[in-house]
Amino acid sequence: MKRGRKPTIDAADITRAAIAVADAEGLAAVSMARVAQEMGNATMALYRHVKSKDELLTLMADAAFDEPPALPDGEWRDKLGAWARAMLGGIRRRPWFLQIPMSGPPTGPKSLAWFDSALGALEGTPLEAGEKVGVVMGLMTFVHGEAWLSVALTKGFENDPAQFSREYGQRLREIVDPRRMPALAKIVAAGVFDVDDLFDADDVAADFDFGLHLFLEGVATHIGGRA
Amino acid sequence: MKRGRKPTIDAADITRAAIAVADAEGLAAVSMARVAQEMGNATMALYRHVKSKDELLTLMADAAFDEPPALPDGEWRDKLGAWARAMLGGIRRRPWFLQIPMSGPPTGPKSLAWFDSALGALEGTPLEAGEKVGVVMGLMTFVHGEAWLSVALTKGFENDPAQFSREYGQRLREIVDPRRMPALAKIVAAGVFDVDDLFDADDVAADFDFGLHLFLEGVATHIGGRA
DNA sequence: CCCTTTATGCGTACCTCATACGCAAAACCT
DNA sequence: AGGTTTTGCGTATGAGGTACGCATAAAGGG
Numbered sequence: 001m002k003r004g005r006k007p008t009i010d011a012a013d014i015t016r017a018a019i020a021v022a023d024a025e026g027l028a029a030v031s032m033a034r035v036a037q038e039m040g041n042a043t044m045a046l047y048r049h050v051k052s053k054d055e056l057l058t059l060m061a062d063a064a065f066d067e068p069p070a071l072p073d074g075e076w077r078d079k080l081g082a083w084a085r086a087m088l089g090g091i092r093r094r095p096w097f098l099q100i101p102m103s104g105p106p107t108g109p110k111s112l113a114w115f116d117s118a119l120g121a122l123e124g125t126p127l128e129a130g131e132k133v134g135v136v137m138g139l140m141t142f143v144h145g146e147a148w149l150s151v152a153l154t155k156g157f158e159n160d161p162a163q164f165s166r167e168y169g170q171r172l173r174e175i176v177d178p179r180r181m182p183a184l185a186k187i188v189a190a191g192v193f194d195v196d197d198l199f200d201a202d203d204v205a206a207d208f209d210f211g212l213h214l215f216l217e218g219v220a221t222h223i224g225g226r227a
Numbered sequence: 228m229k230r231g232r233k234p235t236i237d238a239a240d241i242t243r244a245a246i247a248v249a250d251a252e253g254l255a256a257v258s259m260a261r262v263a264q265e266m267g268n269a270t271m272a273l274y275r276h277v278k279s280k281d282e283l284l285t286l287m288a289d290a291a292f293d294e295p296p297a298l299p300d301g302e303w304r305d306k307l308g309a310w311a312r313a314m315l316g317g318i319r320r321r322p323w324f325l326q327i328p329m330s331g332p333p334t335g336p337k338s339l340a341w342f343d344s345a346l347g348a349l350e351g352t353p354l355e356a357g358e359k360v361g362v363v364m365g366l367m368t369f370v371h372g373e374a375w376l377s378v379a380l381t382k383g384f385e386n387d388p389a390q391f392s393r394e395y396g397q398r399l400r401e402i403v404d405p406r407r408m409p410a411l412a413k414i415v416a417a418g419v420f421d422v423d424d425l426f427d428a429d430d431v432a433a434d435f436d437f438g439l440h441l442f443l444e445g446v447a448t449h450i451g452g453r454a
Numbered sequence: 455c456c457c458t459t460t461a462t463g464c465g466t467a468c469c470t471c472a473t474a475c476g477c478a479a480a481a482c483c484t
Numbered sequence: 485a486g487g488t489t490t491t492g493c494g495t496a497t498g499a500g501g502t503a504c505g506c507a508t509a510a511a512g513g514g
Contacts (some may be wrong), residue, residue, distance in 0.1 A: 004461030005509040031500055042464045044502080049462095051500065087323065099328075102379035104390045105425065116408035123410055129417035131437075137376075138369075138438030145372025149364075152329035163331045171334065183350055190356035198332065208290035210358075211365030218445035230488030232480040258471060269493045271473080276491095281471065 009041065011049045019094075022060065027096035030060075054184040061100040062108040068117035077216050079121035084143050084212055087114065091147040098148050126226050135219055142215055146208050157199045159214050169193035236268060238276045242286040246321075249287065254323035257287075260332045267299035279329075288327040292317050304443050306348035311370050311439055315339065318374040327373050348399035353453050362446055369442055373435050396420035 017038040021030050032053060036043045042136055050056045056066060069086045071079040118136040127135065157164050172193055178185035187193075197203075248257050259280060263270045277283045293337075295311045318324055333339060336383040345363040346405040354362065385390050399420055405412035422430075 003511045044464050062240060086279035105395055112411060116411035119410035119414055129414050129419045133414060134421055134434060134437045137434060138441055141229060141372035141376055141438060142369050147366035149368055156329060156331040168332055177497060180337060183346035184339060184343035187346055187356050187360060191359055194355045207361060207364060210361045211368060214365055214445035214449060215442050217448045218441035221444045221448055222441060228482060230482045271493050
């Protein structure tokens with residue numbers, strides 16, 4: 001038998017509590033004291049199961065995602081599209097995920113399962129193994145970037161909605177000198193930014209779809225040139 | 228004339244000092260006290276010119292980049308490619324840029340200049356104003372995501388190089404169950420991860436180029452369908 | 455059944471930071 | 485010079501991460 005007093009909590013419990021706090025109040029609210037309070041323990045009790053706050057953050061990142069979803073039948077393109085949207089959804093559900101620094105290549109079971117899922121979508125295409133990896137990495141990268149942008153803008157919007165109203169287009173008209181920035185000036189003049197809500201959720205989704213479309217289009221062309 | 232004591236420093240000085248600290252010791256080392264010491268002032272003196280640390284961070288983000296580079300003559304594709312590579316280079320030179328949370332749509336002169344530069348590359352294409360914005364946003368997003376990944380991996384690599392050696396491929400062979408992750412298992416078996424240095428700088432650059440190629444290919448197809 | 459061994463729970467204390475507040479020095483105005 | 489305004493900055497407060505050490509609980513040995 002194991003000697004010594006029995007542990008009443010373990011790292012998984014702490015991770016769960018920390019995630020609960022992050023979900024409810026954001027990653028900034030995750031302090032050792034706050035997490036301990038969440039579980040009804042003393043602050044320093046946590047350090048018996050977790051070396052440091054950094055380690056706790058890594059554990060949180062590992063546990064943040066659900067299993068990858070089942071992909072629809074059909075073309076690789078539909079599958080990858082669904083995969084990308086699911087990943088975006090996952091990040092949006094836990095936006096604090098983006099603030100946790102990565103410390104190495106993926107080894108967690110969840111990350112690998114997602115990786116596998118995307119690679120599976122490319123089964124049946126004439127791409128070489130290395131190319132498949134490249135395509136999936138590129139897509140991950142795009143989704144990650146898009147999520148980051150959208151999360152950042154969401155936060156900004158919550159802090160100061162006025163920034164995203166027609167005020168922004170107006171402001172640009174004042175700042176942008178047509179001589180120094182001719183291309184931007186044309187876009188501003190065309191009224192692209194003259195909308196009531198620059199951060200309309202549907203627009204953000206449409207932007208994502210557009211970028212995703214472009215990327216997948218590129219993959220299709222690449223596959224075409226190979227077949 | 229202005230009344231009152233003359234300021235001995237201004238926000239730009241503080242921003243410069245903060246950037247010097249971040250360049251030398253990372254963003255984590257940027258505290259108000261550390262920045263003040265860097266300039267030979269007292270900590271609280273900074274608050275006369277900067278409302279909060281958050282504001283300082285925003286100023287830093289604005290000042291982190293150089294002016295956008297002159298783009299090569301030729302096709303929009305070459306121009307956008309050069310632009311994306313320049314942006315990646317800029318982020319790599321100041322990796323801490325990625326850790327600064329965005330608080331709204333871009334209004335800084337530098338950000339706008341970069342935006343204008345990319346839009347200028349699309350001049351002459353039959354895209355509508357809104358589509359140009361979409362393309363540029365998508366590309367920015369991709370570059371940002373790629374930079375984030377590469378910076379994160381660089382840090383991980385510095386902390387523990389062994390993680391990125393052949394050990395990784397070996398580890399995957401053990402972890403990946405061909406029944407649960409068939410697609411990944413195939414890739415692993417194909418030896419894609421069996422390289423001495425998974426994080427070879429040239430490989431990372433090649434990955435970026437591949438993803439960039441795919442994205443631009445997609446834009447080309449989209450333009451083709453429009454003309 | 456008591457004593458030693460071992461591991462946990464956690465109170466105390468220290469250090470680093472961001473920042474509110476207030477006073478004194480400096481520069482302008484009359 | 486005296487008043488006014490603005491800057492420089494010392495002090496103080498409160499939050500957060502974590503080293504340290506003691507008390508407590510559980511298991512094994514006699």
